[in-house]
Amino acid sequence: MPQTRLSTARIRAAHKAINPLFRNTPLYPCEPLGQHLGCTLNIKLETANPVRCFKGRGTEIVASHLDDTNAKDVVCASAGNLGQALAWSGRARNLNVTVVASRSAPATKLDRIRALDATLELVDGDIEMARERAVDIARHNGIRLVEDSLDIETCEGAATIGLELVESAQPIDTVLIALGGGAMATGVGHVVKELAPHVEVVCVQPLGAPAMTRSWREKRVINTDSINTIADGVAGRRPIPEVLEDLLLVADDAVLVKEESIVQGMRMLFDHAGLVVEPSAALGVAAILEDRERFANKSVATIVCGGNVNMDAYHQWVMAGRTG
Amino acid sequence: MPQTRLSTARIRAAHKAINPLFRNTPLYPCEPLGQHLGCTLNIKLETANPVRCFKGRGTEIVASHLDDTNAKDVVCASAGNLGQALAWSGRARNLNVTVVASRSAPATKLDRIRALDATLELVDGDIEMARERAVDIARHNGIRLVEDSLDIETCEGAATIGLELVESAQPIDTVLIALGGGAMATGVGHVVKELAPHVEVVCVQPLGAPAMTRSWREKRVINTDSINTIADGVAGRRPIPEVLEDLLLVADDAVLVKEESIVQGMRMLFDHAGLVVEPSAALGVAAILEDRERFANKSVATIVCGGNVNMDAYHQWVMAGRTG
Structure with a gap:
């Protein structure tokens, strides 16, 4: 059992305090997208609520x-x-x-x-x-x-996604989690590592905002000077030490992805899953695109964590080059 | 209690037989879209599942x-x-x-x-x-x-959407239901009229495929010769007598909408709700667009019943004229 700042009993209690509008979100295999990615892709959809994100x-x-x-x-x-x-x-x-x-x-x-x-x-x-x-x-x-990721409620809230993941009927080998401040990664990671430790927890961050991933890899806080990514939702520069400590206990891996992979991920989620997502929500698909072999034939869950995106930018990213 | 072919007890039992992937779908108010429509718009989302529709x-x-x-x-x-x-x-x-x-x-x-x-x-x-x-x-x-709409299971399946609607915490004045063969309208309508009879049941059909609406209005089956709508999911010509009889018992109204309203509805669902929907799923929004006064300041639920759409056609309908 990971000795993080979180407690699964508290997370269970917290789940009940959340307005039903935000919990028990869809989790379903999307075969058309999975076929394009070479794996079973399970989507945990956090955009169908009043604020179109998991927060x-x-x-x-x-x-x-x-x-x-x-x-x-x-x-x-x-x-x-x-x-x-x-x-x-x-x-x-x-x-x-x-x-x-x-x-x-x-x-x-x-x-x-x-x-x-x-x-x-x-x-x-x-x-x-x-x-x-x-x-x-x-x-x-x-x-x-x-304070997002530092305050325990923000981690517990995100952790309820993990509860729903492990208590679903879908068999999952790997869960891909967008990594920013770390609330979602540590929250979901805590629950997964306590209740379903065989499930691999992989965090995904943009190469253009790699502070937490670098910190996780070096096991110490590494600040960065600048941010260079369209994934505005995960774009921090100064990891919080307490969050990093938790992340070191629950993450099996943390990977960095290119901007073009994020864009391609958004496009594939649109074309093959009919989902309009913000860049941060495409990080999981981006990770698969950059290492197809690693995920081949596995059952992967990706948390589609937000859909708040400027539509003009979205059109440029996703529709560019279409003739339809 | 409407004396249709349906039974709410059977519908409750049927709900349990349905794979969880398809039930307890999101129901949430979408304020950005509601503001554009002048009402409280509650979305019942039936597209986040393995077949991207309620069927x-x-x-x-x-x-x-x-x-x-x-x-x-x-x-x-x-x-x-x-x-x-x-x-x-x-x-x-x-x-x-x-x-x-x-x-x-x-x-x-x-x-x-x-x-x-x-x-x-x-x-x-x-x-x-x-x-x-x-x-x-x-x-x-x-x-x-x-046989869709004739076979009782198809109506019961759709009716479970009604159960979830009336048992949610969202107060609803009117529910807008896409009308094709009639399974969804009679199923949802039955449950609403039995358990929440104050909720208005409004069916929406394209002007280009009006057979069931005309039949409902004239209280007898009226077949039509041709179909002329992009809303392929609701495009029938020969209403089933048994289904019409049920519909006469549970629908408060049936309205016909223009093709351009359906397209505008799809576009608004994309722009303001981030949802990719097929034409049939935009009928409810189309009905509001054609009679804003009727729905002004009401709490309206619309069932977003499907998202299976040819992407090339979708781009033409929804993206046309965009400069972004």
Whole structure:
């Protein structure tokens, strides 16, 4: 049993606190896509909910805890999805939600955060700058800061995906998990390694934002200077030490993929699965594309973790060159 | 309680016989799309499963009954989705499945039927010709014929969508149901009218394939001569009398929509909900587009019943005119 910061009993309890809109999501084999990839591809679909990503699982837990303590204010930094989810969960409980994001985050994500009644503050700079600003706001106002991947609720929320994976009837050899801050990888990884340790846990990160993968490989925190990927949802530069420690206990591997593989993954998910996904959600397919032999004839699960994508960019990535 | 051919107790029992892959599908409010339509739009998503449509619910019931009787052969006519679903359910139980379809059915549907190991027979002519040929095959070989909408299992399977709708936490004023042969409309309608009679049941059919709607309006079967719609999944010409009788008991309204509304509905589902759907699955949104006032500020559920669409056609319908 992995000695992470997580507890499967707590994760089970957390599962019940999550609005049913966000849990028990579809998990199904997609044969047309699997045939193109040379494996059995099982899709765990986290986009068919009010915020089109998996982050609602964690924010439901956060918000229910805040509700229990009569707290009224909460702030987070977000690449765009956590902010939407916290805004949604907060609105449902009359919380005042502030989200700090990078001015360069996808406009569709920023628009949705505003539409969900959150206060949106934009910073010049990337997600790490937004994280610093959120810390300042929380300190200055004495309110709860939600730190993605560090705060246990965000990991527990993601971990409920793992519960659903291991308790399904689908036999799975390998689960592919998008790796950013690490909440999803450590959460799902914890449950898998405790309840189904034979299942391989493979994290996937873009070559253009490799900080956590490099840290995992070298077993120490390695910060990077810049971010160069379209996968905005997983684009961090400064891994959190506690999260890295957990990741070292639960991940069997961490791989880096090229931008063109991410784009090809998005295109294949569209063409052969009929799914509109954001770049981060195509990382699993990208990993298979870059190492088909490794996954050949295996039963692989990939978590399609988000579908919030600027449609103009999506058209350029996915439709380019089509004649239809 | 509507005195249809259906029984809610049987539908509840049938729900348990369906592979979990096909049931308890997402039902969620999609605010971005709802804002564009001027109502609360709740999506019941039936595309995130191995056959990308709702028909697996019914074929699971059919196939489990066949399994109980040790029958080994089954035939159906199909516009393309029932055939895929019966092939899937049959393959899982070692049944020999024959599907008769029109040569003009979408190639993607025909390809999937073949890929699922069914014997595919193509007829020149439309779905009504395929139905005649399937009857011949069944008679000649003495095997079970599955007749969509007439056979009670196909209605019960669809009706389980209704169970999930009325038992969800989402408050719903109106449910919009694509109307073709009538299995989904009578199935869902039966459950709604029995368990939540305040919910309005509105069927939606293309103007180019209006036989069942005209029949419902005139309370007698009206056949039509030709089909002129892109919504291949609901394109019949000869309503089944028993199904019409049930429909008369459970539908509050039946409306006809234009082809351009169907295309616009597909485009809006793509742009604002990130969903790739086949034309039949956009009928509900099309109905709202054609009568916004009627649905203004209501909580509407639309069943996104299928996503099997030729991608080249899809690109022409949905992407045309985009500059992105």
